[in-house]
Amino acid sequence: xxxxxxxxxxxxxxxxxxxxxxxxxxxxxxxxxxxxxxxxxxxxxxxxxxxxxxxxxxxxxxxxxxxxxxxxxxxxxxxxxxxxxxxxxxxxxxxxxxxxxxxxxxxxxxxxxxxxxxxxxxxxxxxxxxxxxxxxxxxxxxxxxxxxxxxxxxxxxxxxxxxxxxxxxxxxxxxxxxxxxxxxxxxxxxxxxxxxxxxxxxxxxxxxxxxxxxxxxxxxxxxxxxxxxxxxxxxxxxxxxxxxxxxxxxxxxxxxxxxxxxxxxxxxxxxxxxxxxxxxxxxxxxxxxxxxxxxxxxxxxxxxxxxxxxxxxxxxxxxxxxxxxxxxxxxxxxxxxxxxxxxxxxxxxxxxxxxxxxxxxxxxxxxxxxxxxxxxxxxxxxxxxxx
Numbered sequence: 001x002x003x004x005x006x007x008x009x010x011x012x013x014x015x016x017x018x019x020x021x022x023x024x025x026x027x028x029x030x031x032x033x034x035x036x037x038x039x040x041x042x043x044x045x046x047x048x049x050x051x052x053x054x055x056x057x058x059x060x061x062x063x064x065x066x067x068x069x070x071x072x073x074x075x076x077x078x079x080x081x082x083x084x085x086x087x088x089x090x091x092x093x094x095x096x097x098x099x100x101x102x103x104x105x106x107x108x109x110x111x112x113x114x115x116x117x118x119x120x121x122x123x124x125x126x127x128x129x130x131x132x133x134x135x136x137x138x139x140x141x142x143x144x145x146x147x148x149x150x151x152x153x154x155x156x157x158x159x160x161x162x163x164x165x166x167x168x169x170x171x172x173x174x175x176x177x178x179x180x181x182x183x184x185x186x187x188x189x190x191x192x193x194x195x196x197x198x199x200x201x202x203x204x205x206x207x208x209x210x211x212x213x214x215x216x217x218x219x220x221x222x223x224x225x226x227x228x229x230x231x232x233x234x235x236x237x238x239x240x241x242x243x244x245x246x247x248x249x250x251x252x253x254x255x256x257x258x259x260x261x262x263x264x265x266x267x268x269x270x271x272x273x274x275x276x277x278x279x280x281x282x283x284x285x286x287x288x289x290x291x292x293x294x295x296x297x298x299x300x301x302x303x304x305x306x307x308x309x310x311x312x313x314x315x316x317x318x319x320x321x322x323x324x325x326x327x328x329x330x331x332x333x334x335x336x337x338x339x340x341x342x343x344x345x346x347x348x349x350x351x352x353x354x355x356x357x358x359x360x361x362x363x364x365x366x367x368x369x370x371x372x373x374x375x376x377x378x379x380x381x382x383x384x385x386x387x
Contacts, residue, residue, distance in 0.1 A: 045095075
């Protein structure tokens with residue numbers, strides 16, 4: 001697993017098979033996944049084949065990577081639903097409409113038909129000491145946690161996938177190095193050339209702690225719209241700026257150095273605007289990025305209320321503040337909205353409202369402006385009341 005191996009692979013002149021495996025524990029992809037996708041896209045443009053391997057079998061077992069304990073396996077139905085969402089989203093980066101450079105596989109193709117004898121045959125010779133040497137297993141043991149047998153078997157299954165695919169190359173986060181090294185081992189045992197493994201850097205998520213995860217809510221999804229992507233990037237802790245600029249944007253290193261220079265740079269806020277704009281430009285184009293920078297500056301620097309804030313039509317008369325917020329944010333619980341009010345996170349016509357039992361009066365011909373949290377802006381006007 002060296003740079004020399006990778007160079008020899010590229011110089012071989014043959015069409016390479018690139019393994020891209022994903023267990024479908026949630027139907028979304030975030031910027032962390034996209035680092036690998038962009039590298040694969042470059043390989044596709046050189047004529048190489050990306051094999052998108054949906055781990056529909058291994059998802060039922062569960063990779064312990066990044067988890068301190070066991071989890072409940074998802075149903076077959078949820079696996080299939082999330083797999084379809086994955087395929088739609090990776091189409092935003094990879095070429096998915098050309099069978100010469102993209103194909104979809106499922107590891108149930110071989111695991112559903114293999115018997116216990118087959119498994120024992122290729123697993124023979126592996127020791128529990130080697131499997132338990134994995135860092136997350138050691139950490140879980142040190143914390144007094146349990147390690148299930150099926151979790152120990154998982155790296156073997158992922159490794160054998162590389163044999164079935166005839167993988168030449170795999171591009172993964174550094175947390176998958178152990179599993180993909182099993183692929184090299186099994187390929188060598190099978191008399192094949194071992195796959196080359198390229199590992200990419202994993203950054204902490206928006207909370208500055210764990211890696212990006214849907215369950216933690218500390219991620220930017222590749223399906224996020226320009227406004228949401230920009231706003232999330234602006235919430236990044238200052239200490240993570242350089243890492244995110246280096247990993248997730250196409251900005252030249254000289255420009256990143258200038259943005260992050262503590263003595264001569266523009267400061268963390270301007271650097272975050274640079275990050276947020278670069279992210280939106282990469283995913284949505286330069287025009288969208290410029291529009292979001294202008295929106296942010298006018299809203300938060302010049303304190304202008306966004307002219308394009310969502311508009312809700314309600315009946316003329318007096319409305320309970322909490323009821324209005326529930327209509328504006330139907331996905332939020334009443335307790336969360338009440339807490340937002342009490343914490344001073346709600347403003348009506350520029351005034352902070354801290355009374356959950358307060359009211360808002362809507363009159364004909366007048367638009368009322370509401371602010372929810374730091375980035376939630378809404379307008380109310382008299383109408384049919386059906387939104």
